[in-house]
Amino acid sequence: MWARIFTIALSIIGAVFLMACSEPSTQTSQLQKKVALGRALFNDLRLSRDGQQACASCHDASRAFMDARPNVSSHRRGEPGAVSIGQDGKSLGDINTPSIAYLAFAPDFFFDTSDPEESLYKGGFFLNGRAASLHEQAKGPFVNPVEMQTTVAELAAKVESFYAADFEKIYGAGVFASAGLAYSAISDALVAFERSSEFASFDSKFDRVMAAKESFSEQEQRGFELFKAEDKGNCAACHTVPEPGASKSERLFTDFTYDNLGVPANETVRRLNGLASDYQDEGLLANPAISDESLKGAFRVVSLRNVAVTGPYMHNGVFRDLATVVHFYNSRDVAGAINPETQKPWRAAEVQSTVNREELGDLGLSDGEVEDIVAFMKTLTDRRYEALQ
Structure with a gap:
């Protein structure tokens, strides 16, 4: 009898232990999926109006997340522009694109x-x-008329077309019920990526x-x-x-x-x-x-x-x-x-x-x-x- 009780007790303790360990593991896995999704979005040229510019175009990971591309505003030929060119290849900003490392x-x-x-x-x-907030910052470049030059509705439609399964696994089946919901989820994935160690060593x-x-x-x-x-x-x-x-x-x-x-x-x-x-x-x-x-x-x-x-x-x-x-x-x-x-x-x-x-x-x-x-x-x-x- 006592052996049976002891066995049952061990089973209960083991189950509780597994539950306690699985929740953080699940959370870590979920975060890793968000980071991976955010990385994909960050580097995807297709999300701009004409498919010519990604977040990474102006924030190059190999150059400390700044815009290293030369353009007509460069101080010298071949050097980074003083400001950035938009996805249409001609619109020019008025502010130097800051590095987003450590942001x-x-x-x-x-x-x-x-x-x-x-x-x-x-x-x-x-x-x-x-x-x-960082979430608001992540949303901004997509709809900026000088930068990626798209709209919330167009962005949501593109992301649904390219990433629907991944988004629904993380954010639920209703994530594309409205463009606004999708926009917030896109921002959340990008922020997860920006908070990863890739940006801050x-x-x-x-x-x-x-x-x-x-x-x-x-x-x-x-x-x-x-x-x-x-x-x-x-x-x-x-x-x-x-x-x-x-x-x-x-x-x-x-x-x-x-x-x-x-x-x-x-x-x-x-x-x-x-x-x-x-x-x-x-x-x-x-x-x-x-x-x-x-x-x-x-x-x-x-x-x-x-x-x-x-x-x-x-x-x-x-x-x-x-x-x-x-x-x-x-x-x-x-x-x-x-x-x-x-x-x-x-x-x-x-x-x-x-x-x-x-x-x-x-x-x-x-x-x-x-x-x-x-x-x-x-x-x-x-x-x-x-x-x-």
Whole structure:
């Protein structure tokens, strides 16, 4: 009798154990299926209006998820465009396509009141924060009239045609009951892929140094100290340096805020894309959720992960080289200072009324110190992209 009871008890315990183990396993399997589906969608040219452009066209995994394609807006023949071409091969944007590596660790758009002295908008997606969440960001390019140029209904129909069985297995038989439901599922699969380790390896030289596996060169160490120094580069004021044990979202070298850096308009792009000569990109103020005029011309502080291999730079791709960006921060407001790319004085900001003149513009760095900071920023490149530097 007792042997039978003991056997029954073991059977019950075993069943409970299997149930406890199977649920996480099922969840992992489901996530893996979503990631695989998202990867397929990300690379599928057919999802644009004429089948000419995929998400991967503007976010090349082999180039740190930036747009490496040359076009008429390139600073030099054969180099990446300052802005991207749409799927029709002629529509030209006005904003530099940012890398989306590590993007999944950014917070949703919010108003941070944790600091009683300075409440700020933070997070969000696209450089003006117009997408509040990663899911909204994933939806945007499909229906953008300059990018993939399709509609929600057309996109849903194409995805149903190509991927119906896969979507129904993951999201249920009714996933294509409406275009809206399908659109949300498409976004969910893309977000699952963007949250995978393919986008965030955290294996740069900086990471290896922090793990005591390597050491900075003397120049990189000087650059690191200048990067942090409040009386010198002061880069860390916005591109925060992670503390030991920091979470992944705290290791992106950004505080997720918005700032008007005084960047001049990209006159070449404006001439090419047909926008009026007096057009101003209002940045964060163009976000429908924002009405504060003091935020006009402010753009999101981007992560510096892989910054050395993701040029051109600034929100409009106006600068070709990373060193030029540091020179700009250093001498933007110095009389007679020269843009090393044009050999002419720095041009005025596109939006002049809200330029940050307190934290940058006259840092007093020598040319050697600028080079040191650039050397440090190159240590933020993922191992697989180091050969591109």
